[in-house]
Each structure stands twice: as C-alpha cells, then as structure tokens.
Amino acid sequence: MENIIKLETVQEYNKLLGAETLHPLVSITDFSKLKSIKHCQKNFGFYCVFFKELECGTILYGRNKYDYQEGTLLFISPGQVAGVNDGGETLNPKGLALMFHPDLLYGTPLARRMKDYTFFSYDSNEALHMSERERQIILNCFREIQEELEHAIDKHTKQIIASNIETLLNHCVRFYERQFVTRELVNKDLLCKFEQILRTYFDSNKPNTVGLPSVAYCAEQVHLSPNYFGDLIRKETGKSAKDYIQLFIIEKAKELLTEKDKTISEIAYQLGFKYPHHFNRIFKKTVGITPHKYQTQYM
Template sequence: MVIYDTIKKYSETFNNKTLHPLINLVDLNKSNELVRTKFTLNFYAIIIKETNCGDIRYGNKYYDYSEGSVVFFSPNQIITNEPEGELHQPYGTALIFHPDIIRGTSLGKQIHEYSFFGYQSSEALHLSDREREIVNHCFENIATEISQNIDRHSKKLIVANLELLLKYCSRFYDRQFITRENANQGIIERFETLLNNYIFSEKLKTEGLPSVAYFADELHLSANYFGDLIKKETGKSALEFIHLKLLEAAKEKILDTTKSVSEVAYELGFKHPQHFTRLFKQKIGVSPNEFRGLN
C-alpha cells in the first residue's frame, strides 16, 4: 500500500510542484501512467473527476449530472484503486490539505460536521454545470492564494476559501439527496424491512442491539452516507429511527405480564435492563412498569 504522508510526496507523484507545504492544488492530468494500488493519505483530499453521463452508475441508477464528480477523502482512510496492478492514466484535479492548516480555526473544530469525508467513492457528489463553475471558482481562489508569497493574511484567506467550498458542497449534496428521492425511498424501504426482520427474529437475542453500521453494511453504503440519507428523508437520525422501532416492539412485549421488565429488556437485546428502562422513559415519557400499569 502506498502511503502519502506529505503534501510534497503526493504532488510530486503526479508531476506537480509543491506550492505550499500544507495545501496544494494538483493537476492529475500531468501524471505519467501509474499502477493502480491501495493507498492512504495523511491529509484531506477533494478530487474532481471527469465523468460522462451514462458511463458510470450511481447505485442502480446512471449518473444524471455529467459535469464531473467530486470525491472526498479524510486522513488515514484506505482507498482501493481498482483493478489493482493495472496501469492507468490519472485525470482530474485534487485539492489536498493537511489537518495542521486548519488546526485552531473554526473549520478545524467543525471539520467533523462535513460527514461526506467519510463517504465511499460510489457515493460521490455529481455536479451540474452551475455547481461545477462554483467549485472551480473556489479552487481557483485557493490556487491564487497559495501561488503568492505567504504573509500574515494567507492562512485566514486559505481557510476561509476552504470553508466556503465545503459549505457549497454540503448544499450540493442536499440537492443530490432531493434529486435522487426515488432511489433514496427504495433504500428507506429496504432499511425498514431489514430492521423489522432483525427485531422480529432471533437476532436481538443472539446479536444484541442493531447498530447503524450493521444496516449501512447490509445496504452497501458507508455509515456516514446512510446516516445522512436517513436524516434527510425522515427527519430522524438512523439511531433514533432504530430506537423508535425497537420501542414499538417493546410496548407489545411489556403488556405480557408473565414477563418481567428485565426479561423484556434481555429479549430486545439490551445487556443491562436499566439501559432499556432509561431509553423507554426518555422516549415514551413513562417507565416500562408505569406503561404496563396504565394499559
């Protein structure tokens, strides 16, 4: 596996000059042919890749935007460039920046909120003409800033433009979730089916409480993308959605007076009955015993 531990190493691999030790705009088209291999970065990367409408699928649908796709990588994420071992000509533009350049800034404190850095490549952002213009403009502003002599304003301006770019990407992802509403609805339905099957089978007893990561994996999505999709489609986080379904099943079980609340908790996959009681009271408004008494 290739480890790109510095901005300089990544830039030089693709035959680009290093204009700043902590951030650079890399023209991948300048590269010679490279062997496809696994690699990891010690920094963030935002890469625009050219696509043609209909050439690549997004899930079961063809891309409906043809002005390029944007993929996001966070530090230490392992990336597989398939098929491994094959020669290929890199293409596109990569904006790479080290965590040190945003450390201590508002962006540094909020970078975790941009969850798309944890998406898979298949969950890329696909741009319209106008969106591509905006992203290019942000790239150009950053390139201009890192191409000139560094002064006391450089870091603030670079970080401000980075933050602006990420805010636009958040907006464009919101648009993408909306334009793929039909495809997303299919994912929601499959999620509900998987969740119901999990709750009303023996899995709660054998596997314990279902996790967000479990359903994301079953649906072949990254946990971040899956969580964002559920939130945008239902208004609830994926964990809240799971808890609500679980508590609906709990209500039925609690009405069976032959079982204690602890037995119900264990049947629902809770290791500690007090955790179940706390969650039930928090979401339903009364304790399990009080709910049983009222009904």
C-alpha cells in the same frame, strides 16, 4: 499483502505524481499537466477532494470498486486507503485534486467544523455527481485556492486558504442535499428497507446473540456507508438513524409490554439490552413513564 504506499504529507503525494508543491500543507494539483499517473494503492495522511472531469475507468476505494463519471467529486480523509495495484497507468489524465493536511486547519474555524462534513466518510460509490452549474462553482473555488497558493506566503495565507476550503465544502453540503432530493424515490424505498431490516432483526435471534441493532449494521444491509445512510435517513425523516432505531425499539417494547406474561427484565433482554436498567432509562426518557407503569395500564 498488497503493497500500500503511505503518504504522510501533501509533498509526498506531489512527489509521487511528479507535481510541484507551493505550500507544505495544501496543494491544488492539475492532472492535465501530468503525462501519466501510475496506478498504486495509497494510505492518505491528509484530506483530499478529487474532481474528475473525464471518465477514467475503475478504481478501488477501500474494498469497493467505483466507475467515475464526468463531473464527479470524491472525498478522502486521513487514514483512508484508495487506488488500485494493477501495474497500469493512466495516460494524459484529467481533473484536479485539492489536498490539505489537518495541521493547516489548527487555529481556524474550519478545524471545529470538519466533523460536520460527513461526506469525507462516504464510500466512493456515494460520490457527489454535479450539474454543469455546480461544476463551475466548484472549479471557481479551486481557482481561488490556487491563486492564493501562488501568492507569497504571509500571516494571512492560512486563514484565507482555510476560508476558501470551507466555502468549497459548504457548497458540497448544499449539492449533496440536492442529490438526496433528486433521488427522493430511491430514498423512500430505502426507508421501507430500513423498516424491514429492523422488523427482520427483531424477528430473529440477533437481539439475544448480538444485542441492539446498530446504524452500521443497518447501513451494511443496504450496501451504504454508515454516514451516507445516516444522512439520507435524517434528510427523509428529520431524525438521526440512531434515533429512528431507538423509536422502533420503543414501539416494539410497547407491544411486548401489553402481552402481560413477561417481566420488564425479560422484555429488556429479548430486545437486546444488556441491562434492564438501561432499557428502563431509555423507555422513560422517550415515553415519559417507566415500563412498569406503562405495563400496569394494560393489566
């Protein structure tokens, strides 16, 4: 089993790097002030936003490899594993890391919003690649947080830092939306692949053996994380990937209901529903009438 260093606190990571900690729950670490960084796999107990200024080779993130490009942001959430155990080290590293513990967010508006920043669950090959203007905006956000950290801690510190982090993350949401748009042709190709995955799924025996197709299954077929895949589909169609799958299933159900030689229960099981009443409920909610009533219209 590979040796993975478990880092519960921001201070533990800074100690590993040989960097100073100004606040126990949040830190900005400037890698250019370090002589080197030893390579190791780490299990993070806090959020990290890594800004990579220069290309620095390949890193393992989960099970995937990723070659950093200049001006890239990578996001890590508590419980994720990143790094590589190759016995090496990076000399004269560049870039910045924002680390903040979930405890910092308690009692702030940001605590409720963290679930909306789905890019913390993107795979590393789905990192944010920024323009020069976008890089400067992000660097300004880092500077604002650092300046507050250098201020004496008082009753306002937590709210100000949390607000600055929220501003940074909101910019990242905007930049990701731009990234989706600039890759629109790729996204349209993805939508075609999504349709094909669903058609192939229902042409196979999977509905009987596995059940209904999941967003995770479809994302895996195109080598994307479920969150990134879902965000791309929503951007392209205005619907969630889950809703898109459900609408596909309803259209497939309509097709089967017009064949007349199958009962409602047989169709439900053929589509992958465990229980016919579940199929009935979803069909009526989507179409406005029961499957039985729909079927009788064609009899």
